[in-house]
Amino acid sequence: MKKYLLDSNIFIQAHRMHYPFDVFPSFWNKLIELSDKDLIISIDKVKKELCDNSTQDDLSIWCSQTISDNFFQDSSSCIDKYAEIAVWTSNQTHFQQNAKDEFLSTDLADPWLIAYAIKNDCIIVTHEISQPQRKNRIKIPEPCMHFGVSYITPIQMLRDLNQTL
Structure with missing residues (x-):
């Protein structure tokens, strides 16, 4: 069974908008449960995005x-695999240079998520949706489609895993 690889926005949007800790502890407990069953993972770059801020929340x-x-x-x-993604990004004439630079910046987890998914045959879980006409930002779905990486929403992941909150 493929593992589900969670993007930073899954945690950020859940925390800030949909599933705050004080109202929906079941969501956060479900993530721990699925992690303990080795069904979901993330990467060190996501942890850096979530934890390396000046104020702890x-x-x-x-x-x-x-x-x-x-x-x-x-x-x-x-x-x-990151190098392959970097070459693909550099060769894209559709995107503005600042979008390419931002996508490949050392602090952004997105290309590393895709690289990890390619190398380890994972499904990326993200709130990002494909926006192929957008020129000023590279969203996760565009390189995923090029490299054959599956991506889904957290609701789709929970349904795939037959989980409820």
């Missing part, structure tokens, strides 16, 4: 203290 505390240490996988072994 409930989300950064949850990521650093509650979810298992092995949930955030080391992405350094995917440098070869």
Whole structure:
């Protein structure tokens, strides 16, 4: 069974908008349960996006203290796939240069998520949707489609895993 690889926006949007910790602890407990069953993972770059901010909030505390240490996988072994994504990005004439630069910036997890998914045959879970006409930002679905990486929403993931909250 393929593992589900979670994007930063899954956590951020859940925390800020849809499933705050104080109202929906079941959502966060479900993530822990699925992680403990080794069905869902994320990568170290996502943890960096979630935890490396100047002020700690409930989300950064949850990521650093509650979810298992092995949930955030080391992405350094995917440098070869990241390089392929970088070449693809550089060769795209559709996107503006600032979109390419932002996508490949060292702090952005998106290309590393795709690289990890390619190398480890994972399904990316993200709220991002394809916007092929957009020129000023590279969204996860566009390189996923090029590299044959599946991506779905968190609701689709929960349905695939036959889970309820």
